[in-house]
Amino acid sequence: xxxxxxxxxxxxxxxxxxxxxxxxxxxxxxxxxxxxxxxxxxxxxxxxxxxxxxxxxxxxxxxxxxxxxxxxxxxxxxxxxxxxxxxxxxxxxxxxxxxxxxxxxxxxxxxxxxxxxxxxxxxxxxxxxxxxxxxxxxxxxxxxxxxxxxxxxxxxxxxxxxxxxxxxxxxxxxxxxxxxxxxxxxxxxxxxxxxxxxxxxxxxxxxxxxxxxxxxxxxxxxxxxxxxxxxxxxxxxxxxxxxxxxxxxxxxxxxxxxxxxxxxxxxxxxxxxxxxxxxxxxxxxxxxxxxxxxxxxxxxxxxxxxxxxxxxxxxxxxxxxxxxxxxxxxxxxxxxxxxxxxxxxxxxxxxxxxxxx
Ligand code: NAP
Ligand code: BGC
Ligand code: ZN
Numbered sequence: 434x435x436x437x438x439x440x441x442x443x444x445x446x447x448x449x450x451x452x453x454x455x456x457x458x459x460x461x462x463x464x465x466x467x468x469x470x471x472x473x474x475x476x477x478x479x480x481x482x483x484x485x486x487x488x489x490x491x492x493x494x495x496x497x498x499x500x501x502x503x504x505x506x507x508x509x510x511x512x513x514x515x516x517x518x519x520x521x522x523x524x525x526x527x528x529x530x531x532x533x534x535x536x537x538x539x540x541x542x543x544x545x546x547x548x549x550x551x552x553x554x555x556x557x558x559x560x561x562x563x564x565x566x567x568x569x570x571x572x573x574x575x576x577x578x579x580x581x582x583x584x585x586x587x588x589x590x591x592x593x594x595x596x597x598x599x600x601x602x603x604x605x606x607x608x609x610x611x612x613x614x615x616x617x618x619x620x621x622x623x624x625x626x627x628x629x630x631x632x633x634x635x636x637x638x639x640x641x642x643x644x645x646x647x648x649x650x651x652x653x654x655x656x657x658x659x660x661x662x663x664x665x666x667x668x669x670x671x672x673x674x675x676x677x678x679x680x681x682x683x684x685x686x687x688x689x690x691x692x693x694x695x696x697x698x699x700x701x702x703x704x705x706x707x708x709x710x711x712x713x714x715x716x717x718x719x720x721x722x723x724x725x726x727x728x729x730x731x732x733x734x735x736x737x738x739x740x741x742x743x744x745x746x747x748x749x750x751x752x753x754x755x756x757x758x759x760x761x762x763x764x765x766x767x768x769x770x771x772x773x774x775x776x777x778x779x780x781x782x783x784x785x786x787x788x789x790x
Contacts, residue, residue: 463559463560471616521545593730701731
């Protein structure tokens with residue numbers, strides 16, 4: 434079967450041939466339908482994030498997959514089920530995080546991530562997975578099922594942000610998303626359903642397709658070249674919730690001041706090292722005197738994937754069609770990795786879904 438992998442130091446993906454995998458006990462064999470590409474994939478390809486599986490010089494890419502069960506192999510699944518795999522796997526034997534169904538809370542060394550950290554991903558014609566890590570999706574959502582994983586990332590982050598505000602009467606009205614990449618836009622669409630007023634910050638000038646999406650959602654675009662984060666409260670309003678999805682390391686610090694009193698910041702970006710000066714005393718004081726919270730959030734568990742399936746169902750076709758700028762066949766896989774201002778969310782199609790009667 435064909436797969437898309439990156440070799441150490443190559444800096445770009447390539448197609449390789451692999452034997453079709455065989456499911457072990459407790460695993461199902463899945464025929465891959467589509468696999469999405471996100472900012473993390475680009476960081477993995479460039480060598481900025483993640484790591485190769487032990488004793489190999491390459492890794493199959495991809496962590497945002499949807500597929501159809503080809504061989505249920507005695508698990509509770511059925512052949513023909515549409516499934517989305519979660520990302521984290523046990524590193525070597527069980528640990529407490531996996532035992533209690535919270536692998537997303539495991540620290541470094543206590544997990545692998547398929548297609549990211551030490552384990553092959555899903556960009557292959559077939560993959561196997563323990564059934565416990567496969568979440569079923571209604572057939573009508575198969576087409577955009579590769580969005581369940583990124584949606585689940587926000588389900589988790591928001592759950593944790595809300596939990597940090599659960600000890601008092603918190604009635605948030607406004608939210609600001611930092612970043613107009615695919616994660617930022619998906620999150621903005623989710624926030625539109627909950628908040629009275631939403632804002633999304635980017636650094637692009639018009640005309641730009643992401644600004645069109647932001648406005649078609651009924652949200653306000655904030656151009657960071659004109660209004661940097663610290664000026665947002667004066668120019669717009671101080672948001673109750675800020676969701677950082679730029680990976681720009683100054684943003685979380687700037688957000689502490691920009692938040693409304695009692696507000697919460699969810700930080701999602703994964704930057705490289707970058708030293709800069711901050712006024713630590715001012716930020717410390719701001720956190721304390723205005724009861725603000727900062728929540729870092731990574732990955733997601735099965736419960737977040739299940740919530741994400743419902744959320745995907747609630748998003749409008751118009752938004753999804755605007756967000757997904759390209760679905761490419763395996764032969765055109767290079768186009769799916771183009772990372773410029775004309776693309777938002779791309780996916781690679783490994784096979785077509787044919788509904789069974
Ligand atoms: P992405 O497509 O690269 O999106 C990042 C966006 O932020 C881009 O649109 C970029 O604008 C914008 N941006 C960057 N710096 C900016 C600045 N200084 N001012 C304004 N806008 C800025 O990546 P993604 O897939 O959406 O993911 C977003 C981030 O979240 C990445 O760091 C990724 O690694 C991380 N992530 C984390 C998790 C998690 O579990 N914590 C999950 C998924 C992704 P331009 O396009 O104009 O350059
Ligand atoms: C993935 C997460 C993963 C994170 C850190 C994200 O792009 O969606 O599942 O935990 O990267 O590697
Ligand atoms: Zn991702």
